[in-house]
Amino acid sequence: MSEKPAPKPMLLVAAAALVDADGRVLICQRPQGKQLAGLWEFPGGKVEPGETPEGCLMRELEEELGIQVTHACLAPFVFASHEYEGFHLLMPLYLCRRWSGQMKALEHKALAWVKPSKLTDYPMPPADAPLVAWLRDLL
Template identity: 40%
Template sequence: MSAPASASSVVSVVCALIEREGRVFVAQRPPHKHLGGKWEFPGGKIEPGETPEAALVRECREELGCEVVPGERLPEAVHDYGTVVIRLIPFVARLAEPAIDPQSSEHAAVRWILPEEFASLDMPAADEPIVRAYRKRQ
């Protein structure tokens, strides 16, 4: 990865690896969006003055209609997409109410997968080191 042109071109983003019953929640980006069709972990941009944990809770509430409890923070991943550099801050998380299924109006599809199924998913390059770190801790 090359160094970003300026600090302002780096976008800090959080993502949640939501666990339930040995599975992890993933969502598929809509076809009309950047990286359309790729599977990702839910999350989004950190707002000014917001902690990564608070951003994770807010983004999951907004995107999935559910509350999550952030847990272990995994190593950050930085990826240069050419037009923007993403600083991805991942957390292992759980649902505050396990009986509630996350729903997303922002994604083409959602599903719960076993950790060994990550290899079969088409995921953004920025997520690859996160998957490796997650699998390594198991």
Template identity: 40%
Template sequence: MTDQIEPAVVVVVAAALYDTDGRLLAARRSAPPSLAGRWELPGGKVEPGETQERALVRELREELGVEASPVARVPGEWPLKPGYVLRVWRCSLDSGVPAPLQDHDELRWLAPADIWSVNWLDQDVPAVKSLSED
């Protein structure tokens, strides 16, 4: 009998970042070219030795220039590409005004009725559906 070792999985965390009016923040990709013009939940990769929560705080600071706090993980995870999974956290905006600093050229606050008014990246659609079902 041989022990099976699962390949390492890279976790990508994304923020379901809400404002005080209950609107969800969407970010439009400007890079890479294959993703440009499509919308996503902001976030990024968890670095070695970093917790998912710390990665999310760091990514939101780097990408949007804000301080945010993870509140609760959204149940589930969604495959991105081989070896990568997406995990989403509901987050609160603690300070700052979101601005597109890296890999994005526009941000939009979406009211619940407008959540499908943007062209989400295919890999973000299941996570956004999960958020809209809560």
């Protein structure tokens, strides 16, 4: 009988598809020195203990981009479930069309506003890539 592999820890990460008035989606390039450096991702981050995914996004979007969003502006959209080598990632993706503040790359190498049909031109982490088809087909 084969042994069942040890369960991997579950990592909950919340991400946002920020959509501008022209229907473009913001993606962020991971900086050098971080895991998956150079790849493009949706902004967001790890949900801290006791934090909701929406609360996480409100905090992370301010830390990463300098913008403020409210709970009412975050619409649950789709999620990714991806097994990495050392953990399993569960990532809800929220749509957000309204925010305040001046957007700037505070933690990323670069930012890009991209039409959903062109998102496949940007290399993304394995968990983010499947979300692109949903954005392309439904935005």
